[in-house]
Amino acid sequence: MKSFPIIDADGHVTESLESLRKHLGKEHESRPLFTSEAWDRSFGGTLGKRNEDPKVQLADMDLDGIDIQVVFPTHLSLNSEKETALAIDIARAYNDWLADFCSADPKRLKGVAMVALQDVGAAIKEVRRAVEELGLVGVMMPTNVRDQDIGRREYWPFYEEVERLGIGLALHGGIRAAERMHGRFDNFIAVHSLSFPFECMAAVTGLIFAGVPETFPKLRIAALEACCGWIPFLMDRLDEEFEKRGAKEAPLLKRKPSEYMSGEQFFYAFELEESTVPYVIDRIGAGKLLYSSDYPHWDSSWPKTVRMFQEREDISQADKRQIAWENPQNFYGFEAAS
Numbered sequence: 233m234k235s236f237p238i239i240d241a242d243g244h245v246t247e248s249l250e251s252l253r254k255h256l257g258k259e260h261e262s263r264p265l266f267t268s269e270a271w272d273r274s275f276g277g278t279l280g281k282r283n284e285d286p287k288v289q290l291a292d293m294d295l296d297g298i299d300i301q302v303v304f305p306t307h308l309s310l311n312s313e314k315e316t317a318l319a320i321d322i323a324r325a326y327n328d329w330l331a332d333f334c335s336a337d338p339k340r341l342k343g344v345a346m347v348a349l350q351d352v353g354a355a356i357k358e359v360r361r362a363v364e365e366l367g368l369v370g371v372m373m374p375t376n377v378r379d380q381d382i383g384r385r386e387y388w389p390f391y392e393e394v395e396r397l398g399i400g401l402a403l404h405g406g407i408r409a410a411e412r413m414h415g416r417f418d419n420f421i422a423v424h425s426l427s428f429p430f431e432c433m434a435a436v437t438g439l440i441f442a443g444v445p446e447t448f449p450k451l452r453i454a455a456l457e458a459c460c461g462w463i464p465f466l467m468d469r470l471d472e473e474f475e476k477r478g479a480k481e482a483p484l485l486k487r488k489p490s491e492y493m494s495g496e497q498f499f500y501a502f503e504l505e506e507s508t509v510p511y512v513i514d515r516i517g518a519g520k521l522l523y524s525s526d527y528p529h530w531d532s533s534w535p536k537t538v539r540m541f542q543e544r545e546d547i548s549q550a551d552k553r554q555i556a557w558e559n560p561q562n563f564y565g566f567e568a569a570s
Contacts, residue, residue, distance in 0.1 A: 234297060236553045237570055238538055239560035242404075242456045242501050242524035243301040245289070245333060246282045247308060247326060255325035260318055265308065283528055286336030293340065297538035298525065300568055302342045302560065303330070304372055304404055304456075306529070310348050311374030319348035323358055331366035342566065344370040344402055349377045352386055356393045363397050369564045370400040373453075375431035382435055383442030391444055395451040400499075400564045403435050403455045424531075432458035433466055436493065440470065443484025445492045454499040454563050457526060461508035463500060464515045467493050494520065499563045504533055504540045509547060518551035522559050 253261055283289060293301055308326055313319040323346045334341040345362035347355035362368040371394060376382060394401050413423045413430075432455040439445065439453065470489035478485060485492075492498065494516040501524040502509055513521065523541060526532040533540055541556065561568055 234538070234542065235549065236557050237299040237568070238297060238523065238541075238556045239568065240293075240298045240301040240525045240527070240537075241454070241522035241560040241563065242402075243293075243298075243303050243527045244306045244529060245303045245330065246284050246306045246528065247329060248284050251284055251329055252322070252325050255328045257321050260321045263318060265322055284333070286333050286341060289333075290337055290340060292527065292535065296525065296527070296535040298527075300340050300342060300560075301525075301527070302344060302369065302564060303334070304344050304402070305330075305346065308346060309374070310346060310350075311377050312379070313348070313350065314378075316348065316350040316354075319350050320354045320358070322346075323348045323355075324361075327358065327362045327366055327368065331362075331368065334367075338367065339568075342370075342564065343368040344372050344400075346372050347390075349374065349382075349387060349390065352390050355390050359390070359393060359397065359399075363399055368399075369566050370402050372404050373401050373435075375403055375435040381438040381442070383438035383440075383444055385442075388444070388447070391448050391451055395448045398450075398565045399452075401451060401453045403432055403453060404457060428458040429462050432456075433462055436466065436498075437470060440485070440489045440492050441474075441482040443482070445495075445497045446484050446486055449497070452497055452499065452563050452565070454501065454522060456501045456522070456524065458501070459506055460500045460502035460512045460521065461506060463493065463512055467515070499559060504537055504544075509544075513547070513551060518547075518554045519559060519562075521555045522563065523556035 249265055252265060283292070289301070305326060308322065310319045310323060327345050330343040334343045345359055345368040347358045349355050359371050362371070373382065391401070413427050417423050436455060445451065445453065467490035474482060474485065474489050499520055499522055501522045502512070509521070525534055525537040527534040527537070541552065557570070
């Protein structure tokens with residue numbers, strides 16, 4: 233039995249091509265929108281679930297024991313889109329569709345916006361519209377943009393606007409963001425095992441060494457769907473590099489990289505089965521971790537994610553409450569009634 237409400241910091245909708253076309257500009261209505269990487273993610277349809285009905289989403293949340301779910305896309309990925317105008321239109325169409333989806337129960341369904349960072353000015357306008365007009369609670373940040381480091385100065389005006397809006401910046405990579413992995417391996421199991429954590433590690437490294445968290449001290453950043461066991465390793469690794477080369481190559485930093493990673497600005501989701509969670513809590517504190525279900529993807533443990541989380545004996549009840557209730561609100565910046 234739950235002793236506190238549960239906020240799922242990383243759930244998903246399964247947006248369809250047909251649904252999004254209704255919101256696209258006429259010049260893009262007939263264009264393909266989903267990039268295919270040719271992998272059979274669902275194992276011939278035997279894994280995962282597809283759903284774009286908010287009533288079904290809410291019923292599935294009830295079945296698992298989730299009170300509030302923050303939702304991301306399943307199919308869309310804009311980081312490598314070559315046509316800037318198309319990427320901008322897709323982001324706008326998705327955000328409009330998502331706001332309509334969440335309107336079925338806005339207290340329980342919270343949407344995270346997409347933007348096209350191929351045009352930073354357009355991304356700033358869209359995230360502002362998504363938050364101030366559509367009521368979305370965060371923005372999905374790709375771990376790279378056309379294979380470029382997201383710490384680059386050209387993206388700083390966008391970070392400034394996200395900080396001003398007071399929403400969470402959610403690093404959400406995935407196998408489409410790790411295009412180099414596709415050429416290295418000839419099987420999905422290898423690509424999927426490494427792409428999420430490696431992409432988030434690269435993104436966090438780029439942001440910290442560029443000085444983004446130092447320059448925007450109220451910007452909140454989360455690494456999602458990437459496990460958490462890598463965090464202590466990366467903290468030590470970045471500190472070692474910074475000690476030797478930081479003065480010249482990372483001059484904006486006023487603290488060690490590990491202090492940014494374990495500070496108030498960074499949050500991390502974890503896999504429910506991860507054995508390293510207690511060690512990570514010892515290093516950075518439970519106030520940095522986020523509960524997530526990854527519903528309805530093939531690798532999610534739905535409908536037993538809450539039960540798995542609650543049954544862990546190596547995480548205290550106080551830490552569990554912080555991870556599944558307090559931290560998601562702190563990261564995304566909304567208040568929920570218990």
